[in-house]
Amino acid sequence: MNIAEYKGVFVFAQQVDNKLSGIALELVGKGKDLAKDLNTEVTAVLVGYGVKDLADELAAYGADKVILVDDPELKEYRTEPYAHALASVIEKYKPEIFLVGATAIGRDLGPRVSARIHTGLTADCTQLDIGDFPINPVPGKEQLHNQLLMTRPAFGGNTIATIACPQFRPQMATVRPGVMQKAPKVEGAKAVVEEFNPGFTPDNKYVEILEVVKSVVDTVDIMDAKILVSGGRGVGSPENFKILDDLAEVLGATVSCSRAVVDAGWKPKDLQVGQTGKTVRPNVYFAIGISGAIQHLAGMEESDIIIAINKDDTAPIFDVADYGIVGDLNKVVPALTERLKAELANKN
C-alpha cells in the first residue's frame, strides 16, 4: 500500500427514503474541518437510487465534491450492495480519510467495508483531530504527521481512547450522531458531482428484503432514555408534573420519578428510579424536586450529567449533581422550557 497515493477526506452521506440523515451533514461539516487541516477537499459519497437531487444540499453544507452511486439495487439499504459501492469508491478514488455515521446503517456497513479493503476502523468516535502519531516523540520510532486521531469512549464510558491507523488507508471511523457540528448553510453552493457505478451483480451475499415495516414509536423505557426529566415529591402534585412533561417534550426526553411519587400514587411504578425501582444511566438526568434519598441516588448516580433543581440547599441530591440549582422549580422549569423552545427553533 502506497500511503502517499491516498488523498482527500471522504464522508458517507447516509440517506434513508431519499432524505439525507442528519449525520450526513454533520460528517460533511467535520470532514471540511479535517480537510482544511490537511489542505485538501471534502467529498461526500452519496449512495442510493434516484438520489442525485441531494447533492445540492450536501454542497450547501460544505461538500466540495459529491460522488454519486445511483442504482436500483441501492433503493433500500442492504449491506452487500452498499458495501460494494463504498469499497469500489475507495479503490478508485483512494481517500486518506473515510468517515461513516455510527448509525444502525453505518455500524453495519463500516466494518464490512473496512474488512474488504483491509484497513482499520475506529467505532463510535466522539472527537476527530489531525495530529502526530505517536502523539509524543518516542525514541526509535518515526513520528508520523497529519494522522487522523480518533477519540472514543470505551468500557461503558469509563475510559477514553485515542486511536490512530498509521499504516493503512483510508483511515476509517464511524462517528456518533449528534456530536459533530454541521457547517453553516450556504444557499446556492454547488459541488462537483461525479457519477460512478461499479456494477451490481447479486450473489450469495445479497439478501432479499421481504418487507419494510416502519415502526411506531412506543413510549420509551426509562432505562433506554437518553434524557430523563425526573420529578420528586417537591413537584407538589400529579397535575404539576405537566411542567416536567413540557420540558421533556422540548428535549425529546422521558419523564421518570422518585419513589415518593409512586407511593403517593402520582405516577406508575415503571417510571420509578432508584434501588427499588429502575437503575438508569441517561446522558442527562434532571432531578427536579428530588431530595436524593440514598435509595434514589443508587439508581441514577451513574448518569453522565446530573442537573438538580431543589429549593433546599442541603438536599443530598446536590452531592451527586454536576450542576445544582437552588431555586423554585415552579419558576425555573417553565422558564427553561420556553428558553429551550427558542434555542432549538433558532438552531433549525
Next chain:
Amino acid sequence: MDFMLTKQHEMARTLFREFAEKEVKPLAQEVDETEVFPRGTVEKMAKAGFMGIPVPKEYGGQGCDILTYAMCVEELSKVCGTTGVIVSAHTSLCCDPILTYGTEEQKQKYLPDLASGRKIGAFGLTEPGAGTDAQGQQTKAVLDGDEWVLNGSKIFITNGKEADVYVIFAVTGMVEKRGRMSKEITAFIVEKGTPGFTFGTKEKKMGIRGSSTYELIFTDCRIPKENILGQQGKGFGIAMHTLDGGRIGIASQALGLAEGALERTVEYVKERKQFGRAIGQFQNTQFQLADMATKVEAAQLLVYKAAIAKNTQKVYSVEAAKAKLYAAEVAMEVTTKAVQLHGGYGYTREYDVERMMRDAKITEIYEGTSEVQRMVISGALLK
C-alpha cells in the same frame, strides 16, 4: 481440609445470585406486604432446575450435591426468606424422603414432576398437640381393604395450599417398646385433590409471609394402599431423618438472611451520614460489623460442613443440628443488629433489614426449635 469451593460450586453460586438479584429481589417487598405466594418465581425456578437440585438425573433432577442445594437456598434467602423456604421445604421435606424411602414405582411416579417443579411438595408432621413432641400425633390412618383412611389435621404446613404432593405422617396403631405402649407412626404420600383432603385456615405470620402456611384437614380421606412411604411403623424414623436434612435447608435459609442483612448494612453505613461523617467511620459500627461478619462466616462453615456430611455420611444429625442452631441464632442476632445500625430507617418497611429480622425469627423455631437442636447435640455428647 480444603476450604476452597470447586469451580462448579462457584459458578453455581454465580447462577443462584444472579437469579436471586434479578428475579427474586425485586418482588421480595411485595411478597411480604401482600402475603401472596410467589407462583411466578417458582415457575422460573422450575425452569432453571432449582426445584430438584439434589435429585438424581434419572428422576428428572439436576443430580447435584447437597452443598449446591444449600447454596441455592442461601442465595435466595439473601434477598427473600420466603423464596428460600419454598425451595427448602419442597426439596428437603418432600423430594428427599420420597427419594430415600420410596419404592421405585413411587420415585418414578412422583419425582420427575417434583424435581422439574411441575409439582410442588410439602411435609405434614406437626399437629396442634404435636410440635416438638412428635409422639403426640393424633392423625390416624386405618387400612380398609386396598385403601388407607386418614382422619385428623396438620398445622403450620409450609407450601400448604400451593403444593401438589404431601408426605403425611399418621398413627397406624400401638406397639410395645421397652415395655411401654407407644404409637406406631407411618408415612404416606397424599396427593392434592384426594377426596376428604381439604385446607383449613391460613396462618398470618410475623415473617416469611409469602410462604403458604396452612392447616391440612383429612376427613375419611382414602388413599391407595401403595401410597405408604417406607414400611408401616417406620414413620417416626423417616420423619426424624427427613428433618435432619431439612435442618440443613433451614440453616442455609438462616445463613442467607444473615448474609443479606450484613450486605445491606455494609452498604448503608457507607452512605448514611451523622455528625458530618458516614456512620461506618464510627468505631461502634466497625466493631459491630466485624462481629457480624465473623459469626456469619462461622455459620457458613457449619452449614457447608453439614451439607457435605449429608452426602458423605449415613448419619449427620449432629452436624445438621449444630448448623441449624448456630445459623438461626446468628441470623436473629445479625438481622437485629442490622436494624439497629439502620436506626429509624431500619424499623421501616422501606428497608429490607426490617423484613429480614422478622423472617429470621422463624429459623429458630421451625423444623426443630433451637432447644430441640440442643437436645440432639447434647444427646450425642452424653450418649
Next chain:
Amino acid sequence: MKIVVCIKQVPDTKGGVKFNPDGTLDRGAMLTIMNPDDKAGLEAALRLKDEYGAEVTVITMGLPKAEEVLREAMAMGADKGILVTDRVLGGADTWATSQTLAGAIRNLEYDLIITGRQAIDGDTAQVGPQISEHLGIPVISYAQNIKIDGDSVIVERQFDDRYHVLKAKMPCLITALAELNEPRYMTPGGIFDAYQADITVWGRANLVDVEDSNLGLKGSPTQIAKASDKVRKGAGEKVTLDPAEAVDYIIDKLKVKHVI
C-alpha cells in the same frame, strides 16, 4: 443444522470499573461476564436448537481463563466449546480478531454463525460483520427475530425507525442484540456437566487461511495513541440563582455538553 456462536468474556462494567495506579484498567480486579449481546446470540441459537434441532458450538478467543465463559455457555445448553488462545493473538484489534475467528471457524461446518452485536468493553460492533466478510457470507446485523425457512433464514433487522424482514441463504452470519431475547439461566446440573466436558483448545497452528501479518497486535491496523480514564465524578457545582439566571446557567451547561 449446525450453529456456531461467537462469545466473549468481558469485564462487568456494571459492577464498577477498577483502575491500576497508572490509569489503565485493572482487569484482574474486575468480575467477568459473558458479553450480554453474545448471551442473547447464544440464547437465539439455543431456541433454534429447541425448535428445529441443531448442534450449537460456542467459540471464544481470549486468555486461557476465557474457558469459563465456554463452560457457562455449555451449562446453558451449548454442545461444544472451542477456546482459541495463543500469545501471538494478543493485542488484536477488530481486524485481527475477526481474522482469527474466521480462521478458526473455517475448520467447522456451519449453517449459521451468530455473534453479539457488540462487546461492552469495546462497543465496536465490528467483529461480526468482519467475520462474515472474511468468510464471504451474508451478514444480517441487529437481529430482532430469527426463523428458519428451508435453506434460508428469515430475520427481522432493526434500524432506527423501521425494521426490514430479510431473507438470506445459509450459511449466513447474524448479529444479535441483548434486546433480542431474555437468555435462559444455566441449570445447576448443566454446570456440573459442563465441567465434565472437554473444551477444544486451538492456537495459531489451527487457524486456516490466515497470514501471520493479520494476527495479534502486529496485524492490527489500528493502534492506541492514548488511553485515559474518564474524569471521576464527585459533587459538582451548586449555585443559588434567580429563575432567569438559573435558566441561562442551565442552557449554557447544556450547550457546553452538546446536549443542545
